Amino acid sequence: MxxxxxxxxxxxxxxxxxxxxxxxxxxxxxxxxxxxxxxxxxxxxxxxxxxxxxxxxxxxxxxxxxxxxxxxxxxxxxxxxxxxxxxxxxxxxxFPVPQLMPPTGRYAVGVTSFAVTDPVRKEIYSNNALDARAVLVQVWYPAVPAPGAQRGPWLENVEQLAPMISRAIKMPDFLLDHLKYGVANSYPNAPIISTPALLPVVHFSHGWDSFRTQSTFLMEELASHGYVVVSTEHPYGAVGTIMPDGRVLQHNRAILPRGAPADVYHAAAMRQAGQWVGDTQLVLGYLRALPQTEPANQLAGRLALDRVGITGHSNGGGAALEFCSRSPQCGAYLGFDPWINPVSEQARSAGLAQPALFLFSDRQSLTGWNPQENQEQFAQVRPNLRGRTLLLTMRNSGHYDFSDLPMLSPLAPLLGLKGSIDGERALIIVRAMSVAFFDEYLRGQPQLLLQNPTAAFPELVNSSS
Structure with missing residues (x-):
């Protein structure tokens, strides 16, 4: 309050x-x-x-x-x-007004958002086969805000988005109207820091029926430590996407046909993951081309895009895994409860050569998430992880304990949004492990935390060996 x-x-x-x-x-x-x-x-x-x-x-x-x-x-x-x-x-x-955890890094955080349209791919989930695929992108980065600058909102277009989130958790539309008062720790369009070195980049994909700012606590934390964090919103798989021209792209549940035979469902899930992999490639390609296409953009020429950290939650974690199995641009993979069903047989067999950190939950969710079923499919991937790999499970955690969503209400466990682990403690663990992982594998700075994570966080179970 x-x-x-x-x-x-x-x-x-x-x-x-x-x-x-x-x-x-x-x-x-x-x-x-x-x-x-x-x-x-x-x-x-x-x-x-x-x-x-x-x-x-x-x-x-x-x-x-x-x-x-x-x-x-x-x-x-x-x-x-x-x-x-x-x-x-x-x-x-x-139902308090959300208050995001302040980031712990040395830098203030700037944020900007924009849309990117694919010049080649068509939209496969809209009613018009001629629609070009377009995505919405939000970027957090280390910044130097002007004196007196005001922090931005947690959610853009919240008046339209809040009812969509309410419906996603099977609640009345008005329930989350107060999210309009939620304030982030980042400053819209603040000047990026000046440094001769290129800034390391991390790309994030959200989960099914979610949104690009679902894990703002982590985006801001990484940016405060000097990373540029790019979160792509995947239309029709997101809870709802409000494009800059005012179009509202509603969530399309038919993408994943519940109740369909397993082979039909798996084919649909792979198609969805392939679309999200294409979105990631589109956005990273757009950022790489900025010095030629938009030289005045403050991100132009500032980003280390040859080796990018690739991360995601749930469906987004599965799509990120698929991307890393295909692309040498993936320098390190971090998956938060990655959903393995959409990962192709080819990617399961090929595995990953890159370093990888998997953070899993261990509690079944009221929303349908089943950790045991997911682990059964992950067993096909695990033997083929050839880079240095950490496999960690957070005790008493739920599927959404890797996101901002548990902070919506103390009733979050009853709504299926978290496990019994203390919500703030879960976010502290996620932030610390993520920063340490990317510091070691994108920046080349060895991290003691990765040597023995359970000593620092007894809530973690290490099944890497």
Whole structure:
């Protein structure tokens, strides 16, 4: 909860306690309580913004202010009002405004977004076979923000995106309206740092029915340590994509036909992964061409694109694995609960020559994620991992503990968005392991953490040997 939201709760409880205290007879004191409640009732929506979860607190403030003015005899008793204040605090506590973990690196973080259209590939999932494939890209990078610069939102176009996320977790459209108040730790279009060396690049692909900023906690962390992190939103597989021209590309569930025979489903999953691999190639090619196509772009000529870190979550992790099996441009692979079903037989057999870090969850999800089934398919890949490989499982974690989504609510475990592991602890582990992995294999800086990760994080199980 935000500061003035807490102030409303605590003031209501104090005012209700005052009503229950017979010694409170001073009309000036009661008038002071009423004025304080009225002031907070005005200031909170103005300074912090209204959200539906606060309706109970607003109503309670009106009742308490009135009870103070009427000596508590004509409305509700003080004890009843105290109970009402506690009950009214539940919705904003259960659905707080998201607060992202601040990054720990030496650099401030800039962020920018843009669309890229493929000059060759056609869109295979839209209703128009002539549509060109286009993706939305967000980039985080080490920056030097101007004095007084303001941090940007966690989600762009949140008014359209929040209802889509609500529907994805099978909740009413209005439930996450308050996400519009979520603020990131990054500064839109801030100047990139000046350094003679090329900046290392990491590409991220989100999961099925998700979005490009699903793991902003990690994107900002890597950027604060000097990486340029490129996250591609894959239309029709994402929860919903709002293009710069205003087009809304809705999630297409038919891409993965649930209930279809296993071979039909696997073929559909491979087709989806192939499309996402093409998206990654498109975006990296676009960035490489910037010095010729957009020399004024501050990313032009600043990126080390010969060896790129490739990472992803769930479907995105499977597509990233497929990409690394095909492309020497992949310098290191990091998979967060990568879904193995869409990985082709050729990629399973070829495996990876690059260094790889796999971080798995161990808890079945209410959303349908089954770690055991995924591990059975991963068994076909594991013998063919030829580079240095770390296989780690985070105890008591769920499929979405590698993303920002658990911070949406303390009810996240009940919604199938996380395991029983402490949410902040899970994110700390993910950030530390990711930075160490890319520092060693993209920058060539040996990391003690990779030698014995379970010593630093007992929550991890190492099955690499």
């Amino acid at each position: 935000r500061a003035l939201e807490w102030a409303l709760v605590m003031t209501q409880l104090a005012a209700a306690a005052g009503l229950a205290w017979p010694a409170q007879r001073d009309a000036r004191l009661r008038l002071g309580w009423a004025a304080l409640l009225a002031g907070l009732l005005v200031l909170q929506p103005v300074l912090e913004g209204y959200r539906w979860q606060l309706w109970g607190l607003y109503a309670g403030s009106v009742l308490l202010a009135g009870s103070q003015l009427l000596r508590g005899r004509r409305l509700l008793a003080g004890s009843s009002l105290a109970l009402l204040a506690l009950l009214s605090a539940a919705p904003p506590l259960l």
